[in-house]
Amino acid sequence: MVLNVGILVSGRGSNMQAIIEANREGRLGVDKIVVLSDNPDAPALDKANALGVEAIYIPVKSNGAKLTPEEEDMFVKELKDRDVGLVCLAGFMRIISHGILREYEGRIINIHPSLLPSFRGLNVHERVLEYGCRYTGCTVHFVTADVDAGPIILQACVPVRQDDTPETLAERVLREEHRIYPMSVRLFSEGRLSIEGRRVIIEGWEDYE
Ligand code: GRF
16 A cells, blocks of 8 residues: 655654654655645754655644634645645644544544643643653544544653653653654554544554564
């Protein structure tokens, strides 16, 4: 199966970079990657270009949490024009609720820096420290209309240190994000993921390398 991937970003783009680099090393089985951003100043756009990947700013006018239906349609057009079969949200700071979700339901995934279903939303590391959690981590999940609540694909666990700050914790969690996000893309491209209710079944997972 030929799979093209669209990565939606708003900022730094380190997860985007991890996916692009893993694919360059031949680890993902993805054909083409396109990067789309709602932010013209996203450092991710330059990073993608430097890595030889097409990167496009979609000129959106709204600045709320949600894009308008017309704005989502602009994303859908670029994705469909490039035959994208999997959409990865990677630090995309908008809630998807219209055309993108309709078009890509079951084919759109996100990374969140907590062990979902705990700590949905923003300012995760601050809240993890406030609660005195001993462990935190990150989650790759399918995107549904319910924010940060879709079926879980992969998770990684990170111990919390007593002297952690939100910044030191974010840094260690990010290292795990860069490991499990490309791995999730690979599982998708290998056709191993199926959604059953709230759960994702990974074919051959117990023997997976
Ligand atoms: C990551 O922590 C990710 O979990 C969250 O937003 C951050 C994006 O970072 N959704 P980057 O742009 O991938 O560097």
